[in-house]
Amino acid sequence: MAISTLSPPGAALDAAPSQVRLVGRRRPGRWAAAAAVAVLGAMLAHTLLTNQRFQWPTVAHYFTQESVLRGLWLTLWLTAVTFAAGFVLGIGLAAMRLWGGPLLQSVSFGFVWIVRSVPPLVLLLFWFQLASLYPRLSLGIPFGPEFVSVDTTHLIGPLAAAFIALTIDVAAFSAEIVRGGLVSVDHGQTEAARSLGLNPRRIFRRIVLPQAMPAIIPASGNLLIGLLKSTSLVSVIAVTDLLYSVQLIYNQNFQVMPLLLVATVWYIVITSVLAVGQYFVERRYARGRAGARPFAEILRDAARLRPRSPGPAR
Incomplete structure (x- = not known):
């Protein structure tokens, strides 16, 4: 001023x-x-x-077509199941990296390093073409006789290949998100909690996890939105997701741009809904961070050493 x-x-x-x-x-x-x-x-x-070339009336006509809605439903389903499965696997990988022995830590690091180095499309094509590398899978004694063998030619179809590839990709990135959130919590807090006699489970549930979640949630929301857009890659192997559904339509009527706009608008709508949900989840876990209570008071509540007393009367 x-x-x-x-x-x-x-x-x-x-x-x-x-x-x-x-x-x-x-x-x-x-x-x-x-x-x-x-x-x-x-x-x-x-x-x-x-600009009349956008053909908005045509976009509105195909926006709620049955085939488009079926592709939209498959996109949402594939996003949900691969994110859930991949995040659970990522939590396991993060636990291996943080608390496992040297062998488990090496396995977790190697998995994350390899998967993050390979583009999702290459990973998708690899699983789709797995039969060219392993025509037959067998179960039996290692380096010994086989008990059961399966022909892989028809074992992994396009949808199964999409699920496996996207799940593995999500697992690698979510493992680093979870690990980064957990290591962001000051180690001195866990040491202070142990000195008060808290068991490791209570320390993790009442002290570490609440402070790690504000760092995990934003990155996880971005990962979910990125996964939603990455599902469009499955159209390469003829999985009838949202993008492949509109491709089938414009291959017949040659109205390429209006049909691509249909898919674009649907992606924008879903991403906006996910962004709003991410905002409320972030606000839920970020409550009290601006005026956080002293750490000693958090420890007393976690240990339940005494009930919280009301403030002095005014």
Whole structure:
């Protein structure tokens, strides 16, 4: 803020507060940027509404077509099951990395390193073409006789390959998300809790996990939204998800852009819903972080050494 008076510069310090007029700081750069963004937004809205090549009536016609809705349902189902399975596997990998022995830590690190190094599309094609590497899988004594053998030519179909590939990809990234959230909690807090006699399970449930969740939730929400968009890769192996459903339609009527807009709008709607849900979950786990209670009080509540007493009466 700037001080503006009619007195000489040296008299501003001696002026009474009622005689000082505060002038807001001028920000010409901010106003220019806002004006440029407003103009670009208006131009974008104008071209979306006036360009007839977008064919919005056609988009509205196919938006709720039965085949499109079936593809949408498969996309949602594939996103949900692969995220749930991958996150559970990722928690196990994070536990191996944090609390396992040298062998388990090496296995967890190697799994995460390899999967994060391979693009999801390559991983998807690898599982889809698994029969070319292993035409037959068998179960028996290692390096000994086989009891059961299965032909892999028809064992892993397109949907199974999509599920396995996406689950593995989610597991690798969620393992690092969970591990990063857990290691962000100060180790001194767990040491202080042990000194009070708390068992490891209570320490993890009442002290470590509540403080790790605000770091885990945002990254997990971003991973879920990224997984939703990554499901479009399964159209390469002819899984009838949302994108492949609209591709089947525009291969017949050659209205490519309107059908791609149908899929785009659906992805925007679902992503917006997930973003709103992520916001409320983040707010749920971030309560009290701005004015957090002292750690000693948290320890007393976790150990249940005494009930919380009400504040002094006023």
